[in-house]
Amino acid sequence: MRIVLFGPPGAGKGTQAKLLAERLQLEHISTGELLRAVIKKGTGIGETAQRFIKQGKLVPGAIVRKLAEDTIAEQDYDQFILDGYPRTMEQAEWLMAFLETHKARPFVVVSLVVPNAFIVKRLSQRRINSETGETYHLTFNPPPADVDPALITQRDDDKSEAILSRLREYHARTEPVQEYYMAQGNFREVDGVGEVEEVYGRIVEVLKPTVPA
Ligand code: AP5
Ligand code: MG
Numbered sequence: 737m738r739i740v741l742f743g744p745p746g747a748g749k750g751t752q753a754k755l756l757a758e759r760l761q762l763e764h765i766s767t768g769e770l771l772r773a774v775i776k777k778g779t780g781i782g783e784t785a786q787r788f789i790k791q792g793k794l795v796p797g798a799i800v801r802k803l804a805e806d807t808i809a810e811q812d813y814d815q816f817i818l819d820g821y822p823r824t825m826e827q828a829e830w831l832m833a834f835l836e837t838h839k840a841r842p843f844v845v846v847s848l849v850v851p852n853a854f855i856v857k858r859l860s861q862r863r864i865n866s867e868t869g870e871t872y873h874l875t876f877n878p879p880p881a882d883v884d885p886a887l888i889t890q891r892d893d894d895k896s897e898a899i900l901s902r903l904r905e906y907h908a909r910t911e912p913v914q915e916y917y918m919a920q921g922n923f924r925e926v927d928g929v930g931e932v933e934e935v936y937g938r939i940v941e942v943l944k945p946t947v948p949a
Contacts, residue, residue, distance in 0.1 A: 861876075
C-alpha cells in the first residue's frame with residue numbers, strides 16, 4: 737500500500753503517519769524528519785535546508801526530491817506513507833513520474849483538514865523529546881513526568897513568526913496540489929479535528945477497501 741498524507745503544518749500528519757506505519761506495517765517517510773536529520777549532520781546541504789526551515793519557507797525542491805526518492809527506493813517502492821511530500825505542483829509531478837517509472841501505482845492521497853485556529857494552538861504548544869524524537873503537546877499530550885525536562889525542546893519553526901510563514905507557504909504553494917489529485921480521483925479528505933484515535937479511525941475508513949479489515 738502507498739499513502740500520501742497531505743495537510744497543513746500541524747494538521748497531525750506526523751502523529752497519524754506514526755500510527756498508520758506501526759499498525760499497517762508501512763515505512764513512515766517524512767521529508768521534514770529527513771531534512772532535520774541532514775541538518776544534524778552539519779553538511780552544506782543541511783545548512784541550506786536549515787536557513788529555509790527556520791524562516792518557515794519550503795526548502796528548494798531538488799534537495800527534498802532526492803531525499804524522498806532515495807528513501808522510497810530503499811523501500812522497494814511499496815509499503816510506505818509519505819508525510820510532507822509532495823508540497824508543490826513540481827514535486828507532485830516528480831512523484832507521479834517517479835512512481836510510474838518504477839511501476840509503483842496506485843497510491844491514495846489522504847488530506848487532513850484542520851482550520852488555522854487549531855493549527856496555531858497545536859504548533860505553538862508542540863514539544864519534542866530531543867533524545868527519542870517523541871512528539872508531545874503541552875495540553876493534549878504532555879511529556880511524562882519521568883522525562884528529563886532538559887530534553888524537552890521546541891522546534892525552531894514552531895515560533896509564531898515561522899508558523900505564520902509556513903501557513904502562507906502552504907496556502908500559496910501546497911494547497912493547489914489538492915486539485916491536481918482531486919482530478920485524478922485518488923484524493924480523500926478527512927476531518928483532522930478531534931481525538932487522535934478518532935481521526936485515525938476516519939483515515940482507516942477512507943482507506944477502505946485498500947486496507948484489509
Ligand atoms: P515538516 O516537519 O513536515 O512540518 P509541517 O508540514 O509544517 O508539519 P508539522 O510536522 O509541523 O505538523 P504535523 O502535520 O506533522 O503535525 P503533528 O502530528 O506534529 O516540515 C518542516 C519544514 O521542512 C517545512 O516547513 C519545510 O521548510 C521543509 N520541508 C519538508 N518537506 C518539504 C517539501 N516536500 N518541500 C519543501 N520543503 C519541505 O502535530 C502537531 C501538534 O499537534 C503536536 O503537538 C501533536 O501532539 C498535536 N496533535 C496532533 N494531532 C492532534 C489532535 N488530533 N488533537 C490535538 N492535538 C493534536
Ligand atoms: Mg510532522
